[in-house]
Amino acid sequence: MFKALAAFVMRGRIQAIVIALIGSWIPFVSQAVLGLVTLRKGWQEGLIISLWASLPAFIALWLGQVAAPMALASIAVFFVGFMVCLVLRQSINWPLTLAASLLLSGLAAVLITAMQPTLAADVSAFFSTLLESDDTQLTPELQALTDGWSQISASGLIAYWIAVSTLLGVLLARWWQALLFNPGGFQQEFHGLRLNPQFALLFVVLTVAMTAGGAQLQFWSGLCSLPLLFAGLGFVHWFVAKKGWNTGVLVGLYMALILIPLSALLLMLLALLDAVLDLRNKLNTNQAS
Structure with a gap:
């Protein structure tokens, strides 16, 4: 199934855009589509898919359907993923790719924090809404998610989430690329990491x-x-x-x-x-x- 999906993405730009948009509802699919296109076709096609894949997050941000930090973090995942895939494409070096993902995710989180002075309050409100229930008794661990946030800890959460989402998307994209063009290549790369x-x-x-x-x-x-x-x-x-x-x-x-x-x-x-x-x-x- 995944090989067929990857092959469909590789048929052309329209197909890649369609799956990238539909994949917004499925974890890591949009990131994998973006990564596959970037790894195989280069920065121009990858940038186009990045813009389309991030469109739902831009719309949600504009309509105010989700908290601004969450929408901005979702957008950052695609553009950080795009740049990380370029590093992997040019270097074929996983340690360097991992280092780039950390650096870029951290920079993205710092930018989001600078743009959102209320980031800590927004993160606290997000978890409060997420954990809302008729039973108001929360465990100490869950209660800690609803209060005690600072700009530093909130930005760290954003950076960590961007990095994990990016790396999982890149790994999936590399696996798809190996399925199509280099069977067994991803396993060899990962085993040699x-x-x-x-x-x-x-x-x-x-x-x-x-x-x-x-x-x-x-x-x-x-x-x-x-x-x-x-x-x-x-x-x-x-x-x-x-x-x-x-x-x-x-x-x-x-x-x-x-x-x-x-x-x-x-x-x-x-x-x-x-x-x-x-x-x-x-x-x-x-x-x-």
Whole structure:
């Protein structure tokens, strides 16, 4: 089904625009269409799809149907995704692509914050509306989502959301591209995703520094840790494939990421060790000997 959808998108600009617009109702589909077109056809076609894909968010912003920060963040996802895909297209370098997604997402969030002096109040109101129910008793965790926001923490949330949405869209687009033009290529790229030691240490330092800044910087900390998390996932996917294990292991990993926060920390540690010690090469060497 996904291969057929990707093939339809590649038939022409009109088809890509139609799926990009329809995909606004389905998570990551519009971002994937934009990414596929940009990766395959270049910046001109990619920019056209970016404008069309962001049209629903522009209309919602103009009509006031959603809070301005949310609409602006949705628009930012498409244009950040467009630029990140250009970086990947030109460099074919995933560590550089991950770094670009962090930098661009952070810049986009700073711009949105500058444009919206009431960002903290808007985010608080968004979660209050989202959690409205007849039962007014909220758990402390949910209550924390409705108050206590500052401009810094709210901008961090926006940056984190833009980066995650962008990266998932780019990964899906790269997978579609491989399905059509390079079967198995995406798996090879993802399994080979390894940060160089300088990048890995930089992300660790940034993550630790943001974490030390307290609750106000927790989303900024999460943003800085994303490359380590994705690199750790790439390593685990490679290891599972190397061992020939059942894909149920990967399902369990993703469930653990949702249910056990410590599992994300272990993945990031694994990515750091792989970057510094080149675990893949060591494991291959040990197996050969």
